[in-house]
Amino acid sequence: MHGFANPARFLKIARWLTVPLLVSGLVLSFGAVLWGLTQVPPDRLMGDTVRILFVHVPAAWLGMGGWSAIAIASLVELVWRHPLAAIAARAAAVPGATFTALCLVTGSIWGRPTWGTWWVWDGRLTSMLVLLFLYFGYIALSSSLAREGQPSRIAAIFGLVGAINIPIINRSVVWWNSLHQPPSITMGESSIDPVFLWPLLIATLGFSLLFGGVVLARMRAILADTQAEARLRRKAMQAEEVAR
Amino acid sequence: MNAERSGGLKPKHQRLVLVVVALVALVGAGLLAAYALRNQASYFYVPADIAASPPVPGEAIRLGGMVENGSIDTADDGVTVEFVVQDGQARVPVIYAGIVPALFVEGSGVVAEGSMRADGTFVADNLLAKHDENYMPRELEGMSTAELREELQESVAGANE
Numbered sequence: 001m002h003g004f005a006n007p008a009r010f011l012k013i014a015r016w017l018t019v020p021l022l023v024s025g026l027v028l029s030f031g032a033v034l035w036g037l038t039q040v041p042p043d044r045l046m047g048d049t050v051r052i053l054f055v056h057v058p059a060a061w062l063g064m065g066g067w068s069a070i071a072i073a074s075l076v077e078l079v080w081r082h083p084l085a086a087i088a089a090r091a092a093a094v095p096g097a098t099f100t101a102l103c104l105v106t107g108s109i110w111g112r113p114t115w116g117t118w119w120v121w122d123g124r125l126t127s128m129l130v131l132l133f134l135y136f137g138y139i140a141l142s143s144s145l146a147r148e149g150q151p152s153r154i155a156a157i158f159g160l161v162g163a164i165n166i167p168i169i170n171r172s173v174v175w176w177n178s179l180h181q182p183p184s185i186t187m188g189e190s191s192i193d194p195v196f197l198w199p200l201l202i203a204t205l206g207f208s209l210l211f212g213g214v215v216l217a218r219m220r221a222i223l224a225d226t227q228a229e230a231r232l233r234r235k236a237m238q239a240e241e242v243a244r
Numbered sequence: 245m246n247a248e249r250s251g252g253l254k255p256k257h258q259r260l261v262l263v264v265v266a267l268v269a270l271v272g273a274g275l276l277a278a279y280a281l282r283n284q285a286s287y288f289y290v291p292a293d294i295a296a297s298p299p300v301p302g303e304a305i306r307l308g309g310m311v312e313n314g315s316i317d318t319a320d321d322g323v324t325v326e327f328v329v330q331d332g333q334a335r336v337p338v339i340y341a342g343i344v345p346a347l348f349v350e351g352s353g354v355v356a357e358g359s360m361r362a363d364g365t366f367v368a369d370n371l372l373a374k375h376d377e378n379y380m381p382r383e384l385e386g387m388s389t390a391e392l393r394e395e396l397q398e399s400v401a402g403a404n405e
Contacts, residue, residue: 041381045347050379079260115372116345122287160267164274175278177286177308179355184377192379 007223010084014216021213028206036199043196052110054199058207059103063131064166066096066211067159070138071166074159077152084219086152089159090142091218095211097135104128115179123172124180127165134162146222288355291334294366301362307336308355308374316350329354329366340368347373 036054043050069092077085107125108118119125142155173182184191192200253261278285288308289299299305307329315328324341327350338356348354353374358367 044380044382045349045352046375053379075263078263080256114345114347114375116347116370117372120287120372123285160263161270164270167271168274168278171278175282175285177288177290179287179308179372179374181353181375181377184379191377193381195381196379 007084011220011223014220018213018216018220021209021216025206025209025211025213028202029210030206032199032203032206036196036203040195040199046114049110049113050196052106053196054203056103056106056110057200058204059099059106060128061204062207062211063096063100063103063128064169065208066092066099067131067134067163067166069215070096070159071163074156077156078160086142086156087219087222088215089156090146090152090222091215092211093135093139093142094218095214097132097139099207099211100128100132100135104132117179120179122178122180123176124169124178127169127172131165131169134165138162290331291329291336292331294336294360295334298364299360301360304357304359306355306357307338307366307368308353309336311348311350311352311354313350329356336366337364338366338368340371342371344371345373347375352376 033054036051040051042048070089073085073089073092076082077089104125107128111120112118138155138158141158142152145152145155170183172178173180190197288306290309291307294307309329309331312328312330312335315326317326318324319326323343324339325344326337326339328335328337330336338358340356340358348371353376355372355374356366356368357370357372361367
């Protein structure tokens with residue numbers, strides 16, 4: 001794993017991977033959502049409203065997946081002091097927050113016609129909103145630490161502590177009575193008809209590839225920023241020496 | 245634990261142990277909190293809860309469960325509905341005046357906001373439909389399109405008679 005600790009080697013791979021990930025992610029996401037919008041029959045109860053499933057569910061999974069990535073990167077940073085882990089965690093925060101917000105918005109739009117309400121304070125919806133606020137806190141904390149050149153250890157601890165919310169979101173519909181239905185997909189079993197399941201899985205793959213591409217692009221941008229700053233500092237020092 | 249062993253522990257492993265212990269404590273605390281919250285954090289009471297500890301009449305609560313098959317009864321004014329919410333253990337009669345959600349059907353989940361009347365009927369101010377975790381196209385619900393069409397024609401014919 002420390003082979004990738006060398007930013008030059010990482011950058012070479014990342015540069016090669018970013019565009020294919022973004023393009024294939026866009027194609028698969030767009031294709032799956034289009035498939036879901038036009039080719040899938042209406043649900044027996046919800047009718048055409050079911051089509052928002054193909055955005056809502058992948059967004060929810062990636063919102064939670066984003067924080068899981070932050071937690072794992074934080075663990076790697078704290079224990080192994082891997083130089084890229086902090087950058088990876090920072091890079092995953094904004095796309096994770098975006099998917100979480102997308103999940104909340106599409107869920108709200110879906111809730112109005114099916115449940116009869118935009119929002120309720122049940123366990124699932126509330127814990128998902130808490131996740132969005134955790135992302136906001138993490139983004140503010142990690143970017144302010146980076147701006148002041150402080151070590152990112154506090155952000156890493158925050159990333160690990162916040163991970164406790166992930167199993168709570170996952171179990172919220174099982175532990176507590178909630179308006180949100182229990183999970184449809186559990187340990188290899190699915191109560192979603194294959195006709196809906198396939199576009200859902202492909203949309204999830206597409207969203208995930210997009211997520212990966214955005215994370216790599218952001219990691220490259222953060223590394224480039226750091227390098228540019230170091231170069232500026234070096235030049236300023238040289239200029240000072242010449243002036244002396 | 246002793247000085248010799250911890251002296252032999254690499255800093256990396258020390259950090260690993262520390263983080264793992266902290267995580268275990270954190271997850272334990274989180275699970276305990278969630279367990280303690282399991283009653284308070286529920287969004288609604290099921291009929292069994294109401295039977296076990298009847299709420300004070302007039303107190304605002306939410307009641308959730310399945311709409312009993314064959315229990316929906318619309319009054320002559322067209323807006324008042326009476327139905328029974330059950331959870332397999334107990335049943336609570338509900339009365340509601342207003343527009344019901346599109347997904348409000350017999351055998352489906354419902355959450356009613358309101359309060360108990362002294363006679364044991366739940367008076368709802370608001371109804372929310374609760375969807376289950378099954379997603380299925382209409383045609384596949386044990387009925388082919390042809391059968392569905394036949395059914396539809398029969399019901400139309402029946403209405404015209």
